[in-house]
Amino acid sequence: MTITTKLITVVGATGRQGSSVVSSLLQNPNFRVRAITRTPSSPKARHLASLGAEVVKADGFNTEELSLAFAGSWGAFVNTNSEDPELLAKGLNDEDLGRNIISTAAACGVQHLVYSSGLPVFELSNGAISIPGLDLKSKVYTHATTLPFRTTTPIIAGWFMENLLEREYADLFGGFPLIPDEEGYLTYKTPLWGGKEDFPWISITDDFGDLVHGVFLNPGRWNRRVVQGVGQVSGSEGVSKVFGEVTGKKTRYIPLLDPQDMNTQGEFWREQERDVFVFAQSRDGEYFCNGPTEVETAGELKRAAVRAKGGEGREELMTVREFMEREFGGKL
Structure with missing residues (x-):
């Protein structure tokens, strides 16, 4: 009997969160992993390739590259660096980057999105507190909920x-x-x-990837549920x-x-x-x-991921x- 594996594309794959996600998912024989990076020749990208990931070059503002990267993907984990100096150099911000990546993923037919999100601090504090690194990610997630994904799950580390x-x-x-x-x-x-x-x-190294892995095992269960990392x-x-x-x-x-x-x-x-x-x-x-x-949710997701990896870890x-x-x- 042929087993069809599901392709999950990881954006920000060489970062701390993304590499943890890639490492965890690769231990599940039911998933294939595509790792997106701007520099496939970097040591971190080569390490992910050695683990079994398909490493693909794509810039978050290059829709053509992103479309190729997301092609055929069942799921996607997306994390962006709000402190990326290239954003400032281009006069752009994390919301601009995140919206382009998420919109392209949806247009390519990705069904399930797990997004490393932030809290809407400015909104929740009635404008008293602003934390752009969190506020802009929250706006990206809100945008994601308007797109034709089957499920969207925000995880906040x-x-x-x-x-x-x-x-x-x-x-x-x-x-x-x-x-x-x-x-x-x-x-x-x-x-x-x-x-x-x-x-x-x-x-992040030990647990974050397993939490995301756990969400992908049952995405409907975690649809629009804030996961405390x-x-x-x-x-x-x-x-x-x-x-x-x-x-x-x-x-x-x-x-x-x-x-x-x-x-x-x-x-x-x-x-x-x-x-x-x-x-x-x-x-x-x-x-x-x-x-x-609380840690109960994370514990549940962690245990599910370890079981899916054949009890490894x-x-x-x-x-x-x-x-x-x-x-x-x-x-x-």
């Missing part, structure tokens, strides 16, 4: 555990967990999140404590009572991160705006402690 590995993020948050302060402490300085301090964490809920004070336990380093947590005290240095990306806290506080910590932050979501043990244990 929580805070990347991988950010803990970036010096720029450490500098934004007082130096934690990479840069000791003048007293020798790895000091974690963050504004309060609001409510019960249910801060959402996710390991969360692997663990843990307040900042607890994260600081766990890091100290894992590494034996001197750590401390200092809450910033005013988000304006964050070390933004007048840089746009830092100001957006600050405003994420401002928005979360306005919602009493319910950042995703569809109820309390762990069914449990990565915890902050486990991530730190792997990335920092014995290293510092």
Whole structure:
């Protein structure tokens, strides 16, 4: 008996989210994966090809290239980089890019779309808060719901555990967990999140791809359902404590009572991160705006994906402690 595999095209395939999605889907014999990139010769693109992905060149503003990329696709995962310097150079923004990609996918007959979305912060705050990196993605998803897809699913990622590995993020948050302060402490300085301090964490590398995979296994179930991309809920004070336990380093947590005290240095990306806290506080910590932050949905999707991969991999979501043990244990 011939088994017909379904082709899923991944836009943003060499990025952190996209590569996680490609890696997960390729482990399911019922899916074929087409990885879209502007530079097929890059090391990241060649790595995806070595895993079994069909790597195709396409620019997000080139409709002809996109049409070839989406041809024959049953599903598509789309993620765009709102901070892409090429957008600014062209006088365009993430909404322009996302709308063109999504519209082309629909025109090519893609049935099921999973979109890495954002929240309509400006709308929900009645204009009090604007976070373009989230607002523009929300507008793209709204546009997607007007197109002839059979299903559209927005997934909104929580805070990347991988950010803990970036010096720029450490500098934004007082130096934690990479840069000791003048007293020798790895000091974690963050504004309060609001409510019960249910801060959402996710390991993009370990879990995000499986969540998207889980949606594609039953897209009708998740049609127009906001998926919280969360692997663990843990307040900042607890994260600081766990890091100290894992590494034996001197750590401390200092809450910033005013988000304006964050070390933004007048840089746009830092100001957006600050405003994420401002928005979360306005919602009493319910950042995703569809109820309390939770991991049950992600857990369900993760388990479904692991089963579809023949039981390969762990069914449990990565915890902050486990991530730190792997990335920092014995290293510092």
